[in-house]
Amino acid sequence: MTTSSATPTVTPESLDDLRDAVGDHTGPLLVAGAGTASDWAGVPEPGATVLSTTSLTGVISHNPGDMTVAVRAGTPLVALQEILGEHGQRVAFDAARVGRGATLGGLFATADSGPLALTYGSLRDLVIGATVVLADGTVAHSGGHVIKNVAGYDLTKLLHGAQGTLGVVAELILRLHPTPVATATVSLPAPQADAAGRARAVAASPVEASAVQWLQEGATGRLLARLEGTRDGVAGRVTRLRETLGAGAELLSETDASAAWAAHEAAVDGAADNGAADRAVLRVGVTPSQLTGLLTGLTHATGVTAAPLTGVATLSVPATAGAVDDVHRRVADLGGTSLLRRRPAGRADLAALGPAPTSATLLRAVAASLDPDQRFGRGRLAPWLPTGVTA
Structure with a gap:
């Protein structure tokens, strides 16, 4: 385990190191991986010791026959995919920031996902077990190869999307899927109003499309559908898909398909507006039937990429409190969720979350049980989890 004094940072190199670091540092802790989501959610309170997972890397065990892998949480997913690819397997997960070195623990903690969630779900569905270190130094195991559970909680579900609060994930067990032999992308020019239909x-x-995504392009946009499988199977399904979508549907070349999905990733990462300092990026989720109405009402949104069949979208709006609050309010009125995914530097005033749902009471109760002093990620879930407030 290494420690830096310039910026209080502790870098454990094993599960025992991680447990000791949590026990030895009695103040607030800010869990950090590769830093690809450092400006997501709420602004952490200053003064916390950074608990870096970047040395908690590597595969613990891989069972190709059972299609499962146990891996340390600081492992970049892109590195794990290379290892699994040698066995014709993969983690069927394609969040945009994977290519920038995002770690499994960070992707899990932020509840990130990509277009493949339509078929395979998020990491909440793919992670079948976790080893977690709690605020009191307890090493707890949930799911998978269970050794100890904590107070009846399913920690795997609780920590997914907790933004680094409640506890720190040390290890994950994931279910795997075969790597497809062939993939193909069909594109159809379509305005947002037509995309859902x-x-x-x-x-x-x-045709069993593995991903369906709509991208805003200028005044209109286009619908992308990805197919995966055997070469002959994909070829036949492409023909059927083009017939289903009608005039204008075309099979993209491998180069054009890569560029199209890269455009989606750029929108998610906020690069569609070139990282402009006057724009904020939010991720929203509503029921699929409500998504078109929501996006139609957000006339100031740009860089939109939306999954019409899951109700999830990422969009850019002016980096003003009014514009960000408007998105949060509209989504909350529909019973959905919204999260600030990128804030310009120095804009701590932009709300990370919308109005607190009734479930926030349960969140505070869980936090009071697992981390009563709010040591982990203090400020990340404010105001849903106000600093110093217990159930």
């Missing part, structure tokens, strides 16, 4: 037609057809 076209996407439903794809879902109702037998």
Whole structure:
């Protein structure tokens, strides 16, 4: 375990190191991985010791026959995919920031996901077990190879999307899927108002698209549908998919398909507006039937990329309190969720979350049980989890 005194940072190199670091540092702790989501959610309170997971890396065990892998949480997913690829397997997960070195623990803690969530779900669905260090130094195991559970909680579910609060994930056990032999992307020019109907037609057809995504492009946009499988199977399904989508649907070349999905990732990462200092990026989630109405009402949104069949979208709005609050309010009125995914430097005034749902009471109760002093990620879930407030 290494310690830096310039910026209080502790870098454990093993599970025992991590447990000791939590026990030895009695003040607030800020869990950090590769830093690809450092400006997500709420602004951490200053003065916390950074608990870096960047040395908690590597595969613990891989069982190709059972299609499971146990891995340390600081492992970049892109590195794990290379190892699994040698066995024709993968973690079927494609969040935009994976290519920038995002770690499994960070992706799990932020509840990030990508277009493949349509078929395979998020990491909440792919992670079947976790080893977690709690605020009192307890090493707890949930799911997978269970050794000890804590107070009946399913820690795997609790810490997914907790933004580094409640506890720190040390190890994860994931279910795997085969790497497809062939992939293909069909593109259709379509305004946002038509995207939902076209996407439903794809879902109702037998083509079994693994991902369906709409991208805003200028005054209009286009719908992308990805197919995966055997070469012959994909070829036949492409023909059927183009018939389903109608005139204008085309099979993209491998180069054009890569560029199209890269455009989606750029929008998610906020690069669609070139990282402009006057824009904020939010991720929203509503029921699929509500997504079109929500996006139509957000006339000031740009860089929109949306999954019509799951109700999830990422968008950019002016970096003003009014514009960000408007998105949060509209989503909350629909019973959905919203999260600030990028804030310009120095803009701590931008709300990370919308109005607190009734479930926030349960969140505070869980926090009071697992981390009563709010040592982990203090400020990340404010105001849903106010500093110093217990259940």
